[in-house]
Amino acid sequence: xxxxxxxxxxxxxxxxxxxxxxxxxxxxxxxxxxxxxxxxxxxxxxxxxxxxxxxxxxxxxxxxxxxxxxxxxxxxxxxxxxxxxxxxxxxxxxxxxxxxxxxxxxxxxxxxxxxxxxxxxxxxxxxxxxxxxxxxxxxxxxxxxxxxxxxx
Numbered sequence: 001x002x003x004x005x006x007x008x009x010x011x012x013x014x015x016x017x018x019x020x021x022x023x024x025x026x027x028x029x030x031x032x033x034x035x036x037x038x039x040x041x042x043x044x045x046x047x048x049x050x051x052x053x054x055x056x057x058x059x060x061x062x063x064x065x066x067x068x069x070x071x072x073x074x075x076x077x078x079x080x081x082x083x084x085x086x087x088x089x090x091x092x093x094x095x096x097x098x099x100x101x102x103x104x105x106x107x108x109x110x111x112x113x114x115x116x117x118x119x120x121x122x123x124x125x126x127x128x129x130x131x132x133x134x135x136x137x138x139x140x141x142x143x144x145x146x147x148x149x150x151x152x
Contacts, residue, residue, distance in 0.1 A: 003114045009055075009107070011105055014045050014104055018043070018045050019049070019106045021045065022045040023049060028074065030070070031069060032069070034053060049110075052108055075115070076109075076110070077110050082107050089101040089103075
């Protein structure tokens with residue numbers, strides 16, 4: 001039985017660029033590990049994302065009381081730009097002009113599941129590269145300098 005719990009925070013007063021740093025930090029990790037990392041992350045978005053994960057966790061418990069919290073993963077996490085219509089402020093510019101002051105507003109969405117998420121393209125590439133390096137190292141055997149040191 002696949003458990004899926006969602007939580008969304010709309011109109012969060014943090015720029016999407018700042019929120020994505022935090023969301024990328026917790027995506028694909030176990031919920032307990034993500035909450036521990038967020039507790040000690042000195043970024044402005046950390047408390048916001050931590051509260052959102054706790055909300056998704058509460059949603060999972062509400063839907064199914066027998067859910068095991070230790071088996072849940074942050075499988076999907078996205079940050080989108082929200083509208084800036086409600087903060088219409090202006091900054092004076094040269095020659096009598098004015099430009100809007102753009103404050104960041106974000107929509108953050110999380111999905112918790114009980115199955116481990118598949119590795120992303122970047123993670124796959126890093127794992128394949130590491131395996132290829134290990135294979136070439138094993139194929140070469142010992143390096144020539146190491147063989148000279150052994151013979152002396």
